[in-house]
Amino acid sequence: MSYAINTLTRSLNVFHLAGSACNNCDIEILDALTPRYDLERFGITLVGSIRHADVLLLSGIFNRKARVRLLELLRQAPKPYLVVAIGGCPATGLLFRESYNFDRPPGDYVPIDAFIPGCPPKPEAIISGMVRVIEGLRSGALAPRCMEAGRPAPASALPETAA
Amino acid sequence: MNAPEALGTGTLDRIRGALGDHLLACSRKSAQRVYIDIPPDYLGEASALMFDEIGARLQIVTGVDTAAGIEVLYHWALDREGCVVTFRTVVDRAEPVLDSIAGVCPAAEWIEREIWELLGVDFRGHPDLRHLLLDDHWPQGDYPLRRGKEGAP
Amino acid sequence: MTKRTIVPIGPYHALQEEPEFFKLHVEGETVVHLDIELGYNHRGIEKLSESKTFEETVFLVERICGICSTSHPLACVQAVEDAGGIAVPERALFIRSTVGELERIHSHLLWLGLAGHFVGFNTLWMWAWRFREEVLNILELITGNRNHYGMMKPGGVRRDIRDGDIPAILDLLARLRDPLAMFRDAVLEDPLVHARTRGVGVLTRERAMAYGALGPTARASGYDIDVRRDHPHAAYGLVEWDVVTRPNGDVFDKAVVRILEMFESLRIIEQCVRQLKTVRGPVDSNPPCIPPGEGIGQYEAPRGEVFHYVRSDGGNRPVRHKVRAPSYMNVPTNRETVVGSTIADATLILAAVDPCYCCTERMAVALASPGGERLWGAGELIRMSQEKTWRLMEETGWRGPAPPEF
Numbered sequence: 001m002s003y004a005i006n007t008l009t010r011s012l013n014v015f016h017l018a019g020s021a022c023n024n025c026d027i028e029i030l031d032a033l034t035p036r037y038d039l040e041r042f043g044i045t046l047v048g049s050i051r052h053a054d055v056l057l058l059s060g061i062f063n064r065k066a067r068v069r070l071l072e073l074l075r076q077a078p079k080p081y082l083v084v085a086i087g088g089c090p091a092t093g094l095l096f097r098e099s100y101n102f103d104r105p106p107g108d109y110v111p112i113d114a115f116i117p118g119c120p121p122k123p124e125a126i127i128s129g130m131v132r133v134i135e136g137l138r139s140g141a142l143a144p145r146c147m148e149a150g151r152p153a154p155a156s157a158l159p160e161t162a163a
Numbered sequence: 164m165n166a167p168e169a170l171g172t173g174t175l176d177r178i179r180g181a182l183g184d185h186l187l188a189c190s191r192k193s194a195q196r197v198y199i200d201i202p203p204d205y206l207g208e209a210s211a212l213m214f215d216e217i218g219a220r221l222q223i224v225t226g227v228d229t230a231a232g233i234e235v236l237y238h239w240a241l242d243r244e245g246c247v248v249t250f251r252t253v254v255d256r257a258e259p260v261l262d263s264i265a266g267v268c269p270a271a272e273w274i275e276r277e278i279w280e281l282l283g284v285d286f287r288g289h290p291d292l293r294h295l296l297l298d299d300h301w302p303q304g305d306y307p308l309r310r311g312k313e314g315a316p
Numbered sequence: 317m318t319k320r321t322i323v324p325i326g327p328y329h330a331l332q333e334e335p336e337f338f339k340l341h342v343e344g345e346t347v348v349h350l351d352i353e354l355g356y357n358h359r360g361i362e363k364l365s366e367s368k369t370f371e372e373t374v375f376l377v378e379r380i381c382g383i384c385s386t387s388h389p390l391a392c393v394q395a396v397e398d399a400g401g402i403a404v405p406e407r408a409l410f411i412r413s414t415v416g417e418l419e420r421i422h423s424h425l426l427w428l429g430l431a432g433h434f435v436g437f438n439t440l441w442m443w444a445w446r447f448r449e450e451v452l453n454i455l456e457l458i459t460g461n462r463n464h465y466g467m468m469k470p471g472g473v474r475r476d477i478r479d480g481d482i483p484a485i486l487d488l489l490a491r492l493r494d495p496l497a498m499f500r501d502a503v504l505e506d507p508l509v510h511a512r513t514r515g516v517g518v519l520t521r522e523r524a525m526a527y528g529a530l531g532p533t534a535r536a537s538g539y540d541i542d543v544r545r546d547h548p549h550a551a552y553g554l555v556e557w558d559v560v561t562r563p564n565g566d567v568f569d570k571a572v573v574r575i576l577e578m579f580e581s582l583r584i585i586e587q588c589v590r591q592l593k594t595v596r597g598p599v600d601s602n603p604p605c606i607p608p609g610e611g612i613g614q615y616e617a618p619r620g621e622v623f624h625y626v627r628s629d630g631g632n633r634p635v636r637h638k639v640r641a642p643s644y645m646n647v648p649t650n651r652e653t654v655v656g657s658t659i660a661d662a663t664l665i666l667a668a669v670d671p672c673y674c675c676t677e678r679m680a681v682a683l684a685s686p687g688g689e690r691l692w693g694a695g696e697l698i699r700m701s702q703e704k705t706w707r708l709m710e711e712t713g714w715r716g717p718a719p720p721e722f
Contacts, residue, residue: 020357024382024463027426036449048696064298065355095376098367099360100307101297119464120382195547196398196612220541221528222614223640225625238612238623242546247612270528270645296358307363 009137011043012130015053015077019070019106020096021060024120025087029057032123039127042134050074055082055133058090058112064103074110080144082113084133086126091115111145174217174244181212197248203261206237209250210264210271213239219248221270226278228310233259233282254284263289281308345658350651365637370396370606370628374468377624377639382463383426386412386419387617388624388639389468394549395626396470396634399611400603408472408599410588413551414485415459415467416615417581417588421492422451423618424574427670428499431571434664435512436702437716440503447495454488457481472600482589489582496582500575502717509717511708513568517653517665520565527649530642531620532573533669537565543616550615555587567668574618574670605632619643619670643671660704663697 018026032039033046047053050073062070088094090106106112114136116129136142175197179186185208187200201209213219219239227234232253239248254261263286265272275286276295283306286292294301339351361380365373377388390412397404404412429444452462458477459465467473477485503509519529524537534541542559544552560576562569608630615622620642627636646669654665709716 020359022379022382024379024385027382027463031445031449036446048698060357061359063356063358066357069356095379096359096361096364099364101358101360119379122462193398198610220525222621222623223638223644225636225638227627227636236625238625240547240614240621242541245547247547247614249612268528269526269648273644273648274640294355296355298355307360 009134011045012054012134013045013047013052014055014057015047015050016057016059017050017070017073019058019060019062019066019090021087021089025059025089025118028120028123029059029086029126032126037123037127039130042127042131044130050077053077053081055084055130057084057086058106058110059086061089061093061096062103062106063101067103067106067109070106070110077146080147082133082137082142082144083110083146084114084116084129085112086116087121088117088119091117094119111148113142113145174241175248178212178217178248181216182209185209195246197246198251199248200251200253203252203254206250206252207262207264207267210237211267213237213248213250214264214268217241221268222247224271224274224278226282226284226308228256228282228308229253232256233284235261235278235284237264259284260287261285262287263292265289280306282306283309340654340659340662342659345660347654347657347659347662350654352647352650362637362639365634365639367633369632370470370626370634373634373637374470375466378464378466378468380639380641383419383423383618385463385465386416386467387615387622388641390416390550391613391615391617391622391624392626392637392639393468393470394613394615395611395624396606396613396628397603397611398613399609399626399628400470400606401609402471402603402606403601404472405598405601407476407592407595407597408601409551409554410591410595411473411477411599412468413555414477414585414588414592415455415465415473416550417584418451418455418458420581420618421578422448422455423670424578425451427574427618427667428503428571431664431667434667434698434701435509436705440499440717443495444499447492450488450491454485457484469600470606471603472598474600476599477589477592479593482592485589486586489586492582496575496578503575504572506714506717507712508705508708508714509571510568511712511714512661512664512705513571514566515564516567516661517657517668518564518566519649519653523649523652524565528645529620529649530645531616531618531670532570532577533620533646533649535559535561536569536573538563541621543614543621547614549613551588551591552584554591555584557584557587567664570668570670605630617642620646643669647671659697660700663701 016026016029031037056077060066085091085107089096093102093105096102114129114133116126118125133142179189182201185201185205187202190198192198214221219241222238222240225236225238227236232255234251234253237250239250241248261284263275265275266288273295275289276292278284279286279292280294280297339353340347341349361376365376368376374389374392377392378385380388425444425448429441432440432444455465456462458481459467459475467475519533519537521538524534524539529537529539538561540559540561545559557580560573560580562572606628608628610625610627613624622642623640625638626634629635649669650666654662657665708714
């Protein structure tokens, strides 16, 4: 297990999944790659296939259709992987919560390791959050939830949301 | 910077003339906004008038569930005159049917599917009437934009 | 008998930010049919709007799309103002156009960067997005946020532009001029760009009109419409600028329209902020209520006309709020532009309408061979597009556009 974690933290391959998103978080994630912020100097690279991913970034509320796709993709993700929710939408659904097309927070069916809230979180916040994830992994404070048996409790300071 | 030519009585008169007795009401809300009421069975000809003869641009179609029935608004832009002419027609809530205009105006193809699935209006003759936005397993008869049994939201 | 296969593009890949389903039916290398499947982004915004007040709904529609943070709110408040006969102070009109045009520049730069990446010029992607950051800086200075600005309200804008901020805005415009000019020349004169985009994905004017196409997608096909000129609103009728059109309707012309439009945006912003020095007064007419009625708001977003219809019964919430984004009209044109193209070109053509997927609703491409379905991820499809460029580079010796020094 510790070997896998060391591999994870030396250089992280990040796969980004947008599910019913307004796209703003998605653009800020991509902005984090640009020279101004330059995520790559932390050893973080965006990859094009979930099969190469160490970290899954989720954005958006994931309506029913998007949920089906998310679960299909997760089946292809090699363990261990971390799941990081970007923005308020995957955490609580924000102002879309009462929509007839709102499904449920993805945290209900996917083990989420970290939340980086905001609408959208600025690239600085995204990077800061990712650095804390890496530090958590290295110190042992954070272990990938996908490796745990049974359903994990949510880790963030955000209030519990009803299903 | 050229300002658009105002919607002169010319174009509006031409539309009114072509509609004839089929024009149930016409309201000129402002220089840029005209609302014309027509019966549902005249929709096809009114649309062909706007699209083929007048050369207007179909912006979109709005469906509204009201106590009086389901209003379907066809918004036509007259870009050279800086005006929007909206045709309003009302169909019965119990059996809402309209003729599709997608054959005349491909721009209408998606929005007719959307109004069908969100409001339950049947568009006769539509080439491909199936879900656009909602899941294929969405419960039949559940129209999210309908206002409920007593017309409440 | 020709083998027919279906190629999936999307839904989840790093560059096309949103889940979209285009089903490309392919025979050999040629696309023979396109299916478009939506539904992955539908959040029920129109219905949600009925539970918000007229002021709250502006924050809701702002989140329809991350790039259209001005477009939807502006069309929305204009619809409310149209419904209620509400006047907007002149100073607010100049602020609205300033923010709107800054958004147009950063949106077009975003697209140009992505298009550059799809073609295989990653340095241009970084370059375009680097200057985009400067525009976002100014937007943050003026509005308080890089995006989701919260600037619009029925009756005006929420924040004034301070006199002290105007030099920074003018300085940005000055700093953008040369890079944009070099970008224009580097891209538009380059034989490799021409080889990849000229004659590719042609949408004729007649078909653009039939589909009700909008924005650069329409104007690149010689369909001369622009809501800023045709249905004047905000400050567009108060300043001098020109509509950009091109005749051929291919990917190249769509790129040209977007590049040249940015120069017009610079012109508009400069005139607007200079006016702010002399046009003083409030920036909000503070309407106390919205009387019963209906209204329409139109705004020329970077992708084309955004259309909002609002109905009020005199209460504080809309009885009905119809939202139509430009991509709703533009994306269907792909059925004509992609058919007949090769798989390598398809990604570029699909991207050329600058689809704001979250505005529209979303799309994928599936590849099925006689032996069973094979899924090509969008990452692979972009790679195919890039590889075509690299093959051309080898064959011709062309190096591609050199990004300007900065």
